[in-house]
Amino acid sequence: MSATARCLRDYLLYLSILSLTLITFPIGATTTSSDAQAGYAFKNEEWAAPPLTAGNITVPKMEEIYEGYDCIAFMAIVLDYANYYYYVLCGYEAYGIDWNEYTWYFIAICNDAISFRRVRWGFAIDPFATYRYTVCHIYRSNDYQVLVEAGVNTLVNYRFNDLSPYIQVDHQAMVRINAPVKTGLIHFEDLTYRGYRGYAHNWYTHIKVPYPGFVIDERGDYEFYIRTD
Amino acid sequence: MSHKVIPFISALLTVVFLFAFTVPLKASPSPAKVISSPGYFEETIQELPPPDFHPIADFTRVAERVSLQELINYMAEHGMTLYLPTQLPNGLKLTAVWLKDGPFVAMIVYDRHAETDPYLAELVIELYPTPLTAYGGRSELEKHLKEVYGDEYGKRIKTLEVNGWFVVIDEKAPCGAPRTVEKFGPYVLYVRVWIEEVEYRIVAHTLTVEEVVQLIQNMKPTEA
Numbered sequence: 178m179s180a181t182a183r184c185l186r187d188y189l190l191y192l193s194i195l196s197l198t199l200i201t202f203p204i205g206a207t208t209t210s211s212d213a214q215a216g217y218a219f220k221n222e223e224w225a226a227p228p229l230t231a232g233n234i235t236v237p238k239m240e241e242i243y244e245g246y247d248c249i250a251f252m253a254i255v256l257d258y259a260n261y262y263y264y265v266l267c268g269y270e271a272y273g274i275d276w277n278e279y280t281w282y283f284i285a286i287c288n289d290a291i292s293f294r295r296v297r298w299g300f301a302i303d304p305f306a307t308y309r310y311t312v313c314h315i316y317r318s319n320d321y322q323v324l325v326e327a328g329v330n331t332l333v334n335y336r337f338n339d340l341s342p343y344i345q346v347d348h349q350a351m352v353r354i355n356a357p358v359k360t361g362l363i364h365f366e367d368l369t370y371r372g373y374r375g376y377a378h379n380w381y382t383h384i385k386v387p388y389p390g391f392v393i394d395e396r397g398d399y400e401f402y403i404r405t406d
Numbered sequence: 407m408s409h410k411v412i413p414f415i416s417a418l419l420t421v422v423f424l425f426a427f428t429v430p431l432k433a434s435p436s437p438a439k440v441i442s443s444p445g446y447f448e449e450t451i452q453e454l455p456p457p458d459f460h461p462i463a464d465f466t467r468v469a470e471r472v473s474l475q476e477l478i479n480y481m482a483e484h485g486m487t488l489y490l491p492t493q494l495p496n497g498l499k500l501t502a503v504w505l506k507d508g509p510f511v512a513m514i515v516y517d518r519h520a521e522t523d524p525y526l527a528e529l530v531i532e533l534y535p536t537p538l539t540a541y542g543g544r545s546e547l548e549k550h551l552k553e554v555y556g557d558e559y560g561k562r563i564k565t566l567e568v569n570g571w572f573v574v575i576d577e578k579a580p581c582g583a584p585r586t587v588e589k590f591g592p593y594v595l596y597v598r599v600w601i602e603e604v605e606y607r608i609v610a611h612t613l614t615v616e617e618v619v620q621l622i623q624n625m626k627p628t629e630a
Contacts, residue, residue, distance in 0.1 A: 187410060191417035212460045212584075218468040219509070224484055225535040226509035239438045249461055258465035258511060259524060259532045259581075259609045266461060277438045282446065286461070290579045290596065291554060293455040299446025317542070319550055339554040342598070344536040346511055347468070353461040382508075386463045 213356055215391035217401060218384040219348035219370065228314035229371040230254055230348040231324075232399075234269055235307040236281075237361035240405075242273040246355035249284060250363050252310045254321070255347040256289060256340065263289045265337060267310045267323035270297065273358070283308070285323040287337040298325075298333055308332070309367075316373045319343045351386070352403050359405045368399035454592055455582045464583065465513060465524060469506040477503050477512055478628050481604075489601045489625040490514070490531075495617045498529055510535045525583045532607040538600040544572045564615075568622045574598040575615055586611075601625065 219230065232252045239248060251268025270284040281304045282297040311324040319340050325333035350365050371377040379399040387393060394402040472480075481488050494516060502515040502522035515522055516529040524530045541547040551574065552559045564575045579596035581587070586594075590611040597608040597618050606625075610618050 185413075187413035188416050191414045212458055214461055214463050216463070218463065218506075220506075221508050223508060224510050238440065242438060251461065253462055255462060257532070257607065259513065259530050259607060262460075262462045262464070262582075264462050271440075274441065278441065279438060280441045280443050282443070288455050288582075290576060293450075293452050293580075295448075295450040297446065297448045299443030301442050301444030304440050304442065319554065339550075341551065341554050344534075344540050346534050346536070347506070347509055349462055349468075351461060351463060355458075384468050384506075386467050388463075 212353065213388050213390055214351050214353040214386075215388035215393060216349065216351035216365070216386055216403060217368065217380070218386050219350075219380060220382040220384050221370070221380070222382075226254070226345045226347050227370040227372050228254075228316070228345050229311065229377070230313075230350075230369070231309060231311040231371075231377070232350050232368040233307050233309050233364075233366045235305070235364040235366075236269045236271065237305055237363070239271050239273075239277075239279055239358065240361055241357065241359035242271060242277060242279045243355075243357055244273050244275050246358050247272045247279075248352065248354045248358050248360055250352045250365070251284070251350075252312055252368075253349045253351065254312045254314065254345045255349060256342050256345065258346070263340075263342060265312050265321045265323065265340070267312050267325065267333075269308065269310075271358075283325045283333050285333070285335055285337070287321065287340060289340045289342065291339070291341055294337060296335060300332060302327070302332075307364075307366075314343065314345050349386070350401075352391070354405065356390070360403075362402050362404045364400075364402050366396075366400040454580050457582070457584065457587070460582065460584070465504060465506070465511070469504040469511065469513070471522075472503050472505045474500065474503050474514075474628075477505055477514075480505065480507055480510075484510070486604055487602060487627045488533075489604075489606070490628050491621045492624045492626050493621075494529075495613060495621065496528075501527065523585075525586045526589055528610070528612045530609040532609065534605045534607065535603070536605045537603040538572055538605075547572070547574070566619075568599070568619060569625070571622070572600050573619070573622060575618075577615065581609070597622070599625075 234250045248271045251266040253266035256263035265287045267285045270282045271279045273279045285296045287294040309326040313322045321337045368380040369377045383398045392406045497518050498516040501517045504513040512533040513524045514531040515524050515527045517527040521527045555563045576596040578593045581594045595610045599606045
């Protein structure tokens with residue numbers, strides 16, 4: 178075998194070994210993706226879940242985000258836990274369009290036994306302001322309404338029609354990220370529920386739902402801060 | 407020596423060169439840049455959720471594992487009776503009970519291989535405090551199902567009565583937990599039964615419709 182052929186053979190051999198090493202042991206966490214969520218789950222003394230959940234959410238600038246990865250801070254009503262899961266949520270989404278460059282939306286999702294429906298809205302307003310997010314079952318209907326409010330102004334008022342199943346079974350206030358995303362200190366406050374009739378009440382007990390990689394600072398039953406560590 | 411070193415360095419440089427183009431550098435000091443999209447509106451409708459998208463925390467993270475007796479006692483405190491199948495097909499055995507007490511949600515887990523995770527077990531019976539009246543009664547619920555499922559009503563969705571209880575069978579309900587999909591696939595047999603003031607949702611990965619109907623026929627009140 179000539180020296181050139183030997184060199185080429187060795188080059189290809191080393192190239193294969195180095196490439197395989199990189200694929201098997203990726204540098205940092207930049208190439209891994211896994212779903213992670215943490216926050217509060219609703220708890221009360223009542224037998225059934227109320228039909229309305231709401232909360233104020235403030236999302237600061239993302240600390241680290243990548244193209245195709247996102248962070249969603251939301252209020253949700255769960256419709257079924259077993260089928261992982263049926264729910265209606267409304268919240269804020271930071272969606273990476275490049276390395277540390279992202280766009281943001283108000284987002285609402287309805288996932289039930291019929292379909293997965295996702296709606297996004299973009300606004301020319303302050304992304305770091307506090308907005309109030311509400312998810313509500315509409316009495317005597319199969320429908321859910323989601324609202325995003327800034328003070329007295331309603332920015333989003335959207336209705337998901339004809340869900341199945343459609344009766345609420347639980348509430349959650351959560352942050353969900355793809356693993357490499359790093360958030361700032363996200364603030365949830367004034368977490369509220371309401372029955373079909375009567376006044377709204379703040380959550381008065383809660384279940385902390387931790388997850389590795391998140392730090393939750395519990396300020397009470399209806400307020401907490403959360404960030405990635 | 408150089409005839410070994412030169413190919414190695416060449417290969418290393420090639421890999422580094424390719425890697426630099428494909429992976430962003432993690433230690434970049436630039437702060438995140440936020441871009442607003444005023445007037446942007448996007449509506450997506452698809453049959454199944456994206457496979458890597460699961461925003462809600464699963465039930466095992468919000469509930470506690472309890473004994474069957476604790477669940478029976480909890481329900482009795484609220485004036486409810488727990489109904490459970492007296493005969494189980496295919497050698498299934500009760501492996502775990504998960505309870506969230508307020509709002510009430512419970513999962514009773516059955517499996518042949520002692521699996522206690524409701525997202526990996528073969529059979530799960532969920533309990534929710536949603537009586538049939540919450541759906542406006544049987545005729546209202548049937549009307550609703552016909553409306554929302556359209557042509558699939560009568561095919562994928564069937565209704566019947568077992569022991570005087572209203573039963574809705576969905577032969578192809580989507581289930582999206584990665585661990586569930588990996589083990590059983592993206593669809594599941596999903597049967598809803600209303601007994602007294604409680605809705606039972608039976609999630610059966612390895613049973614047939616006939617076996618689940620038989621299981622419902624065998625459901626009896628448990629003793630407190």
